[in-house]
Amino acid sequence: MEVVEIRFGIFYEHQLPRPWDQGEEHRLYKDALEQVEIADRVGFDYVWEVEHHFLEEYSHSSAPEVFLAAASQRTKRIRLGHGIVQLPPNVNHPARVAERIATLDLVSDGRVDLGTGESSSSAELGGFGVRRADKRSQWEDAIDAVTRMFVEEPFAGWESRYVQMPPRNVIPKPLQKPHPPLWVACSRRETIHFAARNGIGALSFSFVEPEDAARWTGEYYRIIESDECVPAGFAVNPNVTVVLPMMLHEDEETAIDRGIDGAHFFGFALAHYYGTTPHDPGRTNVWEEFQERRAARGFDRDQIIANAEALNVNVGSLRGAVGTPDQVADLVRRYETAGVDQVVFVLQAGPNKHEHICESIELFGTSVLPRFTEGREEREAAKAERLAPAIEAALARRAPARKVPPGYRIDEDAELVRARRVRRGGRPAGLRPALSLVRDEARSTARRRVQQGLFRLLDGRSDAEIERRFGPRAQRVFFAGMARQYDPSAAGGFAGELEFRLSRADGRTTVWTVRIANGRARARMGEAREPALTIGTGTADFLRTLAGTTNPASLLMDGKLKLRGDIELAPKISEMFGGPSPY
Known part of the structure; x- marks a missing residue:
């Protein structure tokens, strides 16, 4: 496997385990903004912010564009990643996605990365009336529409089973041309392939070991360089990212004490909302369930002990990158060797304390990050040169931007009649x-x-x-x-x-x-x-x-x-x- 350049990010769900005191959500967001400022200063490349709805305790992050806009005004160089924007139209209309992303790109001086996805939790799909069987086709429909809104001037309109929209000039346009880099959330091998076939970055949330990641990256880049790749957008973003829990300290036992409960709560709460566990809105206490059942559900605190020669992401229980700078640097090096392009760390998880998160970010910047910066630009240039012919060929397979029919003029009555006709045609008949x-x-x-x-x-x-x-x-x-x-x-x-x-x-x-x-x-x-x-x-x-x-x-x-x-x-x-x- 070719060793590639590697970038680093921090990831936010905005987790808030119960009990909630007055002002907890306010403090959560203010602390996160301070952490992002530190990450920007010490040299992290990305901050990723998720979009989730109704997943209390697990994720209080329903408006990532607002948080990232605030972060953009407190930072200078760190890229602002949506990890992810949910694209089913019942959640976010494509025009509103295009408008918000372009605006954020402008106010951040072109620092946006657009991560996309479908969601899979019953709380979200049911809450917005999205049928599970339709969510993938809705993503494919919406990403095509959104990227056309970025580049078509005016946008030539859309008629599909899910979205009907007449021609309009969707403004503003993003600063980055043709549009910000595209990503999609991935949790298994098939979605890694899906990302490659669509020419977009793969955001992997499966806590995969480096040696397993090597197989995924190899398959990803094979598809990127093949005729299977037909870009979903008007640019190709060939990158694979892995996400891991992290807490850093010079003393391994201290790192474990500070970070393992957060890592385990992250995994437990994820399983709670994406499994079959019943949830009563406003009443189910996920943190209490975690404390009572963590060991039985595979998150046994006693399985994580100090004196590990090397970090394994899953050893008895989820551990991730919880350890010393040397241990985490060794783990990152294994991902780099496996061809992973970016490692993103979850520090704000469960009961993890703000001061410990800030210390970890600072320590990573001084003791880990410098080990991976030498020669980075040269390796990035070599990768771009190697992939350039394949990317050019892939973009030639993508249907081009369209033109509005000559003489088209906004006509409210005619457009409403047409929309009703399309909606009737899009519904099952017979x-x-x-x-x-x-x-x-x-x-x-x-x-x-x-x-x-x-x-x-x-x-x-x-x-x-x-x-x-x-x-x-x-x-x-x-x-x-x-x-x-x-x-x-x-x-x-x-x-x-x-x-x-x-x-x-x-x-x-x-x-x-x-x-x-x-x-x-x-x-x-x-x-x-x-x-x-x-x-x-x-x-x-x-x-x-x-x-x-x-x-x-x-x-x-x-x-x-x-x-x-x-x-x-x-x-x-x-x-x-x-x-x-x-x-």
Whole structure:
């Protein structure tokens, strides 16, 4: 793997665990702005700010453009990254995205990076009425429209299933030409491929080890340089970023004491909102649940001890970059060798203290960052020169900017009539589309019932109790239901057999096979003939993993989860069979 230049960023969810005192949110934002000022001064390259809605405690960051605008006036050089803007039109109309991004680019003197995504949490999708099955196609539709709004003058209009807009000159235009660099949120291998096919940067939130990241970056750049790459925008942004929790101190044990609870809360709260855990708005206390259940869900504080020779991102529990400057520098070097272009650190997480975050940022600037700056510009230039022919060829495959028909004039009455006609045409008409909608809604309702039932089965019960309730008869019903919930759109074209080997405390093992072919899944008891992937684990751990209440990485590290075959299939199994995945 070619060693590339590496950049550094800090990442904000604006986490605020309960209890909340008066003024806590105000202090949270003011502290974050002070931290960004320090990061700018010591040499960090990016600040990334997420957009989330309704995810109390996990993310109080619903208007990143406002925070980044404030940061732009308190900094001089750090780039301002949306990580991410949610593009489904029910959340953000494409014209409003284009206007806000261009304005921020102007007031920041051209320092904006536009990260985009779809969201995947039930709280957000349901809150804005976005159907899970449509969110990817909505992203593809919206990113095309937004980038055209940046470059077309005037914008030539839009008619799609999701957005209808007549020609308008969308102003202002961004300072960066043709537009700010584009990124997309990624949580698994298929979305890394998706980013490369669209010629945009990959923001990876999967806490992947450096050695695994090497495979991802290799595949990403192979696609960037192939005919598969058809840019979503009017420029190509070939970059791969990984996100990690971080806390830095010269003494390893102090770094752990200051930062590991924040790292673990970040992972726990992520699983809370993107798994099947019930949530009552305004009443569920995620921080209390974390304190009570962290160890059982794969975030065991006792698993993280000092005196590590080298940092592994996941070792028993999520650790990330919590350690000494030498340990973190070694971890970054491994990512650099793996071809990763940017490492972004989450410091503001859980109960992490403002003063400790500021100390960590300062220490990184003096003790880690200087080790990676020598020769950076030369390596960046060499990378740009190497990719230039492929980028030129990719942009030639992108449909060009359009022109408004000659003589077009704004006519409110005619445009409203046309919009109504397009909306009628975009709605399902006739029996088959209507049945499709009914089927999708029925599937969604069934999925919620299965998830609620699964949570009730597991909540507060021991392994032995779960095994008694989930014997062969219950397993037959479960795997049949799992096959019915199969979603071909989440399978990435996979066809073959998945084998599940579920063990019990008494030594018995039950084997099930799910066969996927022709867009359908069928389950049967017994071994697979040619399994693409075999998953071996305890019955209780299997159910907790599907429910999102146990961290599979921790099971893998502890030897409680064994994978044989194509292990790249493992992370997407939950989503293939009706469950959500992060971002």
